[in-house]
Amino acid sequence: xxxxxxxxxxxxxxxxxxxxxxxxxxxxxxxxxxxxxxxxxxxxxxxxxxxxxxxxxxxxxxxxxxxxxxxxxxxxxxxxxxxxxxxxxxxxxxxxxxxxxxxxxxxxxxxxxxxxxxxxxxxxxxxxxxxxxxxxxxxxxxxxxxxxxxxxxxxxxxxxxxxxxxxxxxxxxxxxxxxxxxxxxxxxxxxxxxxxxxxxxxxxxxxxxxxxxxxxxxxxxxxxxxxxxxxxxxxxxxxxxxxxxxxxxxxxxxxxxxxxxxxxxxxxxxxxxxxxxxxxxxxxxxxxxxxxxxxxxxxxxxxxxxxxxxxxxxxxxxxxxxxxxxxxxxxxxxxxxxxxxxxxxxxxxxxxxxxxxxxxxxxxxxxxxxxxxxxxxxxxxxxxxxxxxxxxxxxxxxxxxxxxxxxxxxxxxxxxxxxxxxxxxxxxxxxxxxxxxxxxxxxxxxxxxxxxxxxxxxxxxxxxxxxxxxxxxxxxxxxxxxxxxxxxxxxxxxxxxxxxxxxxxxxxxxxxxxxxxxxxxxxxxxxxxxxxxxxxxxxxxxxxxxxxxxxxxxxxxxxxxxxxxxxxxxxxxxxxxxxxxxxxxxxxxxxxxxxxxxxxxxxxxxxxxxxxxxxxxxxxxxxxxxxxxxxxxxxxxxxxxxxxxxxxxxxxxxxxxxxxxxxxxxxxxxxxxxxxxxxxxxxxxxxxxxxxxxxxxxxxxxxxxxxxxxxxxxxxxxxxxxxxxxxxxxxxxxxxxxxxxxxxxxxxxxxxxxxxxxxxxxxxxxxxxxxxxxxxxxxxxxxxxxxxxxxxxxxxxxxxxxxxxxxxxxxxxxxxxxxxxxxxxxxxxxxxxxxxxxxxxxxxxx
DNA sequence: GCAAGGTC
Numbered sequence: 055x056x057x058x059x060x061x062x063x064x065x066x067x068x069x070x071x072x073x074x075x076x077x078x079x080x081x082x083x084x085x086x087x088x089x090x091x092x093x094x095x096x097x098x099x100x101x102x103x104x105x106x107x108x109x110x111x112x113x114x115x116x117x118x119x120x121x122x123x124x125x126x127x128x129x130x131x132x133x134x135x136x137x138x139x140x141x142x143x144x145x146x147x148x149x150x151x152x153x154x155x156x157x158x159x160x161x162x163x164x165x166x167x168x169x170x171x172x173x174x175x176x177x178x179x180x181x182x183x184x185x186x187x188x189x190x191x192x193x194x195x196x197x198x199x200x201x202x203x204x205x206x207x208x209x210x211x212x213x214x215x216x217x218x219x220x221x222x223x224x225x226x227x228x229x230x231x232x233x234x235x236x237x238x239x240x241x242x243x244x245x246x247x248x249x250x251x252x253x254x255x256x257x258x259x260x261x262x263x264x265x266x267x268x269x270x271x272x273x274x275x276x277x278x279x280x281x282x283x284x285x286x287x288x289x290x291x292x293x294x295x296x297x298x299x300x301x302x303x304x305x306x307x308x309x310x311x312x313x314x315x316x317x318x319x320x321x322x323x324x325x326x327x328x329x330x331x332x333x334x335x336x337x338x339x340x341x342x343x344x345x346x347x348x349x350x351x352x353x354x355x356x357x358x359x360x361x362x363x364x365x366x367x368x369x370x371x372x373x374x375x376x377x378x379x380x381x382x383x384x385x386x387x388x389x390x391x392x393x394x395x396x397x398x399x400x401x402x403x404x405x406x407x408x409x410x411x412x413x414x415x416x417x418x419x420x421x422x423x424x425x426x427x428x429x430x431x432x433x434x435x436x437x438x439x440x441x442x443x444x445x446x447x448x449x450x451x452x453x454x455x456x457x458x459x460x461x462x463x464x465x466x467x468x469x470x471x472x473x474x475x476x477x478x479x480x481x482x483x484x485x486x487x488x489x490x491x492x493x494x495x496x497x498x499x500x501x502x503x504x505x506x507x508x509x510x511x512x513x514x515x516x517x518x519x520x521x522x523x524x525x526x527x528x529x530x531x532x533x534x535x536x537x538x539x540x541x542x543x544x545x546x547x548x549x550x551x552x553x554x555x556x557x558x559x560x561x562x563x564x565x566x567x568x569x570x571x572x573x574x575x576x577x578x579x580x581x582x583x584x585x586x587x588x589x590x591x592x593x594x595x596x597x598x599x600x601x602x603x604x605x606x607x608x609x610x611x612x613x614x615x616x617x618x619x620x621x622x623x624x625x626x627x628x629x630x631x632x633x634x635x636x637x638x639x640x641x642x643x644x645x646x647x648x649x650x651x652x653x654x655x656x657x658x659x660x661x662x663x664x665x666x667x668x669x670x671x672x673x674x675x676x677x678x679x680x681x682x683x684x685x686x687x688x689x690x691x692x693x694x695x696x697x698x699x700x701x702x703x704x705x706x707x708x709x710x711x712x713x714x715x716x717x718x719x720x721x722x723x724x725x726x727x728x729x730x731x732x733x734x735x736x737x738x739x740x741x742x743x744x745x746x747x748x749x750x751x752x753x754x755x756x757x758x759x760x761x762x763x764x765x766x767x768x769x770x771x772x773x774x775x776x777x778x779x780x781x782x783x784x785x786x787x788x789x790x791x792x793x794x795x796x797x798x799x800x801x802x803x804x805x806x807x808x809x810x811x812x813x814x815x816x817x818x819x820x821x822x823x824x825x826x827x828x829x830x831x832x833x834x835x836x837x838x839x840x841x842x843x844x845x846x847x848x849x850x851x852x853x854x855x856x857x858x859x860x861x862x863x864x865x866x867x868x869x870x871x872x873x874x875x876x877x878x879x880x881x882x883x884x885x886x887x888x889x890x891x892x893x894x895x896x897x898x899x900x
Numbered sequence: 901g902c903a904a905g906g907t908c
Contacts, residue, residue, distance in 0.1 A: 061906075061907080062906085062907060062908090063907090063908090102907095103906090103907085104906080104907050104908070105905075105906025105907040105908095106905065106906050106907085107906095109905095110903095111902095112902095183907095204906095205906090209905060209906055210906085212905090212906090213905095213906065261905090264904080264905080265903090265904075265905075267903095268903045268904050268905080269902080269903055269904085270903090271903075272902055272903030272904075273902045273903070274902085275902090275903095276901085276902040276903075277901090277902065280901075280902080288901075289901095290901055290902070292902070292903075293902090293903085294902085294903045294904065295903070295904075296903080296904065297903080297904085403907090403908075407908080415906095415907090586904080586905090587904085587905070587906090589905075589906070589907080590904060590905060590906085593904085593905095594904080597903095
């Protein structure tokens, strides 16, 4: 049997399709899909991995013992050659420890003085995808030839090499080959499999050096930052080769903004003509630096009532159609449509798995010749909104596509592969599909021609200018309206014509600092600097958000982010600069070319890290104070009304839920409850009571501004009678149900007015205007209420245990499942089916 | 409890 190992399932499936004469048989080995077929009487099987199946880690159980001459000894008793260089004393302790207390403070398992040794700790590869490894070994045992057919790049070579090391454990006699292909097309695949080569061990070693260096630097610096000011488990402050330079970019931009000195300038605008044909023009001196100068102009035109058109210049310009989407340009375009890069990639992945779009992780921006442009346009004409445009494109004869600058042959640029129905996709899915489909059609379209008109009007010898853009030939803009400004139509004017002058206004303005990075812009900047890859950049940015180094969009660093960046910039400048990645790339190229060994490169990196620690370790106190101050500044809400110390956003150590507490605790016991959702402190104080205010953003709703004091009149809500108590009614009593808010917990609920005897109570959403109805729930008899939120009014039965709720959930699920089936495009080669997500009842409740 | 890189 011949075993073909690919990087991912979809490649295994497609390669089987292309090599097999008939249809390959889909099978499973321990839950891993495999594809079996025959070629000239030979049995073949393909299996897809899931990217890397092994993962480097420090040997967890390593102990340094005197009895073994300070050599490391694993739990199995195996002696690990000590990588500890001569200048470090031999460590008589484990690299990992159990949590311990120092001066009564819990310090965590990592210890500072272990870090220099960790920089030199040996690394082993441990299994990451155990199920896949089991399936792989099972197949390898029965194989008499192994073909590694992972992606044709450095990581692909490493993934293949790791897979091979697993297979060698069970079969080291079968000959091994490598198939190199750069596109999964019939020609490429057949050529690759008829010209098999050897696995490039040097290239795999280059990839492994990347893994080792990332682990060593990441683990050592992350541990340093986390324990230098230990803030409890779960509060990790991370650092890494890619994330830290990315953070540095954001911080540098913030510094520029802080250093920016705004300058005053004045703008003079005037209105001309008669309604409705009136228009606005700006003084030709767009920005007046001095107020006197602007005032002089205002004086000149003060008495004027007419202006004369002194010139009309028309200029046509061509706007080229956009080039095909790769991952980066898709994320940038989607970001301007309000989809974050991370969200875009999640949605793109699901659209891809459902067969609507092509593989979403690509660098390529040139459609390969094998891509059937015409057929794809024909498919898209099944979508009603694209139909007229598609028919027009097809009627024009041969299709010509635009080409981007990056041409690789691994995958085609991102394009639609099937027609989608806007009613059957979720709103964000359709948004992204629509963007991709329209972009595809745009790349096959002609340029747009825009006619720009510049009109100069003379008022008492002062020139005013207005411009208008008119689309002369829509070209691609007919189908692709994204990121373009609207037409500005000017009334028809002639040179020498006199127009009414309705007066001018002078406005004082200030120059703006450079803008913060949007997520899309940051990704482009990372790409320019070689930071991360197309598949990881969005995840890196998301990581910066989760460790709370950055916040908001456009991206703004937190005080903690700035402090981390400063501390590392001062004592470990290597990790804050993109140069480390650039140097690593050079070194990896040398390893791949056989000019350097992985050991040399990694050992040198270990030495550099050790030097960095020589700087970091003596400055622990300084870094600790800087981080502590930054964390306090980020948590600061306002002054405590009782003791004057800082009120801070805090997390309960038991429940992890957030509250506001006084920094003077335990001497001062002032606390305030917080509602659910993301909380941010505001500088502006409550206009009613003067206490600090917070911005609260609950899941999928608009942010609200609240006073932190539950007793503030702005937080009071009158009790509302919502109906009759059904339990008391059964007993023949006439009792009312009342909705009210608990001022201590901010929770709003309904209970019986006779609550001392009757237990009837229902929870309510925490915010939104509440109104009672006359209706009662048909399932449980509870009174129906209406809650008005940002998303509109919503009628609900408040009873959490209402039998109607279960039915509703069932119906919803059934409907969703139906939708899923109906939404499946009728593509012939539908990719693997995605499992439907389970609806989370907790999130839906909010 | 760490990184970044694949992929789901």
